[in-house]
Amino acid sequence: MSELMQYLPEYLQALGVTLWLSLCAACGGMVVGFMMHSLCRHHAVAFRLWRTYVWVIRGTPFLAQLAVIYFGLPSVGIMLSAVEATILSLMLYSAAYFSEIFRAAWNSIPSGQREAALANNISSFRCFWHIQTPQALRFALPLLGNQFILTIKESAIASVITVPELTMTTSQIVANTYSYVLPYTLLIISYWLLAQGVSLSVKTLSHVLRTGE
Structure with missing residues (x-):
């Protein structure tokens, strides 16, 4: 146990790397996914191209995408560091899923709302942002949280290209100490705590959106 404690600073640094990778990729993926969803709502060609992209991303393993x-x-x-390549790969990977979440959220809104808004001289832009978007976000938020959690777990694959995140650092600790149970148990607990933190944040935000507080 005392031998493992000397690796605590290194482990905490790896935890920070995992959080940074996941946060950058998830935020970037949400932005790209939302932009593509908005574009595809009005352009048939963009919709077909993006659907093909989503089909490819969802049908291939993330490890292969990262390797490419x-x-x-x-x-x-184009030269990228291991961290940059991981963030870009995770962002492009998660964008496909985030866009599908946004599409499902907006499809859940009755089309009659837009027609009623236009009949009352409310522009399509105002209808989209002030009427449809708040409703869609309440629907999408739990799904966005789940995808964020999946992004955190997928970040472990970055260990393959030697990014010093949680999984890579744990493997190095195991190799140096020949202790398996405690390091890998701590790894599982760390990912679980990260997932629970995201879930709690999503539940809190969902409550705020429902109550308008």
């Missing part, structure tokens, strides 16, 4: 970006982009002159 990290090992493939240098062949065309």
Whole structure:
């Protein structure tokens, strides 16, 4: 136990790396997903192209996508660090899922609301942002939280390209100490706590949106 304690600063730093990777990727993925959802609502060609992209992303493993970006982009002159490649890969991966969440959320809103808004001289822009968006976000928030949790767990694959996140650091600790049970148990607990933190935050925000507080 005392031997493992000397690795605590390194482990906490790895926890910070995991949080940074996940937060950057999830926020970027939400922005890209929302932008593509908004664009696809009005452009048929963009919708078909994006649907193809979503189909490819959902049908292939994230490890393969990460490998293409990290090992493939240098062949065309684009050099990325392991951390940058991980964030970009996770962002593009999660954007496909976030866009589907947004699409389902907006599809859940009765189309008659837009027609009623237009009949009352409310512009499409105002209807989208002030009437439909608050309702859609209340529907989408739990699903967005779940996808954020999945993004945190997928970040463990970054250990394959030696990003010093939780999984990679735990493997190094195991290799140095030959202790398996405690480090991997701590790893499981760490991911579980991160997931619970996201879930609690989503529940709190959902309550605020429902009550208008």
